[in-house]
Amino acid sequence: MSRKNRSTKLGRVLKKRKREESTSEAKPEGEEGTAPPASRTSDEPLPKKVKWINRQRVLVFGAAGITQRDRHLMNDLKRIMPHSKNENKISRREHLAVINELCEVKNCCKALFLEARKKLDLYMWLSNVPHGPSAKFLVESTFTMGELRLTGNCLKGSRPVLSFDENFDSQPHYALLKEVLTQIFGVPNHHPKSQPFVDRIITFSILDNRIWFRHYQILQEDGALAEIGPRFVLNPIKIFSGSFTGATLWENPHYITPSAYRQQLKAVAGTKYLNRQQQKIKYMATAPEVTYKSLPEDEVFEGETLTKAAELTGMEIETEGMQQKKQFTFKKKKRAGKKFTKKPKAIPT
DSSP, X not given: OOHHHHHXXXXXXXXXXXXXXXXXXXXXXXXXXXXXXXXXXXXXXXXXXXXXXXXXXXXXXXXXXXXXXXXXXXXXXXXXXXXXXXXXXXXTTSXXXXXXXXXXXXXXXXXXXXXXXXTTEEXXXXXXXXTOOEEEEEEEEEEOHHHHOOSOOOOTTEEEEEEEOGGGGTSHHHHHHHXXXXXXXXXXXXXXXXXXXXXXXXXXXXXXXXXXXXXXXXXXXXXXXXXXXXXXXXXXXXXXXXXXXXXXXXXXXXXXXXXXXXXXXXXHHHTHHHHHHHHHHHHHHHOOSOSSOOOGGXXXXXXXXXXXXXXXXXXXXXOTTTSOOOOOOOOOOOOOOOOOOOOOOOOOO
8 A cells, every 4th residue: 555545544534533522522421322414304294382272172962852942042052152062962762871972973072961851841961071970950940042132242252251159169069060160161262263352251159059050241340241141040960970870979959850849839729728718717716706895986977877967966957868859841842844735746638
């Protein structure tokens, strides 16, 4: 090997060592591996930052047999919940566990289901699909938006402020219902169908062992409100561990079925006649013979008025029977009319 080739080869080796030493000094201690390539070999796009994190979707629908008012109430709930989805009515013969499959098909994690009995009573189910818990309510005193015609008006799709009564923190079953109501009626932030405004408020109050639902518009920042509707009262019946199934976690001891309540009203209405008769008999038995003692001055008002006045004054007073009516005679006047004479007929010749 010539001296020239030897020198060039040695220079290459020295340069390579210098490069390796410089790269090793630049790397921090404990880090191994080579530097990333300058060009990206994969064609996959970079992940985007997503603002819509809470992807709660609620399936709102009812069973066959609900009345017209119940259907309007369901439509009002869909209108105030932009994160809800629709579904056709299901048959009353279907088991409620089928709703879990419908929610899975619709990609929903919450369910609000309405069912009617005897076309008189409306029941509402609130469930967390598919693991639960779920709660059953009796809906009372329902009033829809079109029925009330209130003055409140808010932007469609706006996010509401949920206001809960302080009694929700008093007992554990109310705390559980508070969480379920929050997840169902709360509109997620940055939802595609929602508006970035807060101009309404939904209140949940506990009174007489019932949950009262009210929906208001925020008029001013000082707290002025105007009711929008709808309004209804939820009477809790049971809370189950699963979604529409499972063990009973809590049961309302104050709950009375609507059929039993109507029977009580009929029984009370049937005893009205007996009560009136008993009150009459009791009054006749306890009524005194003489209510109060008469005074000597009360004799003035006894008897006929004219005869009593004649006795007191000593004057004779003519009564209507003693007075004679004047008789008036009317003579008929003859009418002075014209005398009409018939003309004699001409005798033909």
